[in-house]
Amino acid sequence: MLEASGLTTKYGAIAALRNASVHVGAGEVIGLIGPNGAGKTTLLNTIAGLLAPVSGSVLLDGADVTGHPPERLLRSGLALVPEHRRIFTDLTVEENLKIGGVTVSSTDRAVLLDEMKEQFPVLAEKWTTAAGYLSGGEAQQLAIARALMSKPRLLMMDEPSLGLAPVLVDVVFGLIESLREQGRTLLVVEQNAERMLAVADRAYVLRSGAVVAEGTGAELRVRDDLFDTFVGGDS
Ligand SMILES: Nc1ncnc2c1ncn2[C@@H]1O[C@H](COP(=O)(O)OP(=O)(O)OP(=O)(O)O)[C@@H](O)[C@H]1O
Numbered sequence: 001m002l003e004a005s006g007l008t009t010k011y012g013a014i015a016a017l018r019n020a021s022v023h024v025g026a027g028e029v030i031g032l033i034g035p036n037g038a039g040k041t042t043l044l045n046t047i048a049g050l051l052a053p054v055s056g057s058v059l060l061d062g063a064d065v066t067g068h069p070p071e072r073l074l075r076s077g078l079a080l081v082p083e084h085r086r087i088f089t090d091l092t093v094e095e096n097l098k099i100g101g102v103t104v105s106s107t108d109r110a111v112l113l114d115e116m117k118e119q120f121p122v123l124a125e126k127w128t129t130a131a132g133y134l135s136g137g138e139a140q141q142l143a144i145a146r147a148l149m150s151k152p153r154l155l156m157m158d159e160p161s162l163g164l165a166p167v168l169v170d171v172v173f174g175l176i177e178s179l180r181e182q183g184r185t186l187l188v189v190e191q192n193a194e195r196m197l198a199v200a201d202r203a204y205v206l207r208s209g210a211v212v213a214e215g216t217g218a219e220l221r222v223r224d225d226l227f228d229t230f231v232g233g234d235s
């Protein structure tokens with residue numbers, strides 16, 4: 001499904017991502033963990049076309065999509081729920097979702113809107129409320145629902161539980177679990193390493209811009225040498 005190989009991305013002279021490779025199979029839930037500044041956001045943004053790598057490639061179902069602009073990638077089936085959500089606070093829940101569905105046909109959009117109403121009761125209740133009035137947990141659900149409106153084949157999320165109260169962190173991980181049960185393909189950046197390893201099929205550990213380990217939760221948990229990477233994973 002996704003084959004990102006040897007990605008190096010720089011901010012000016014500084015390489016924030018160094019020769020990073022990640023692959024995600026159809027129906028897999030893959031975690032991306034590592035300390036602050038490890039390059040997790042840079043990796044997702046590079047895959048999503050928001051940043052151009054200086055080297056490396058991104059293949060989506062075998063097709064080279066390296067350097068394609070974000071909207072084209074969205075049409076190719078790759079959606080990103082960005083760090084800090086970036087929903088439109090002046091627009092209603094429904095309007096935000098409609099924007100998420102701009103790349104699909106109007107028939108599909110109507111069907112997807114109904115699906116979101118059903119899957120996210122919290123949003124259904126606030127359908128005509130401006131998104132700026134949503135709580136943090138509701139806003140995160142809206143950000144995820146908005147990404148689902150594009151009918152993504154691969155959904156990437158950047159720290160979906162960040163800044164949420166524990167009970168809402170549970171809601172987000174419950175949502176990841178149900179997306180997994182729907183057979184969706186996910187690549188999720190999480191500070192909350194323990195929780196992520198529990199729901200993921202596999203995870204990659206990033207440190208200083210490089211992938212330093214890859215494996216199942218069981219394989220990674222016994223790697224004492226990685227443990228400082230997991231600091232902050234218990235919130
Ligand atoms: N726009 C930017 N300009 C310059 N340097 C940047 C920029 N964005 C990120 N960096 C640097 O690149 C490195 C990787 O940042 P990135 O945001 O990808 O890390 P991260 O793993 O997502 O961290 P966090 O857990 O804090 O979100 C860091 O050293 C960061 O300071």
Ligand SMILES: [Mg+2]
Pocket residue numbers: 040041042083158
């Ligand atoms: Mg980040």
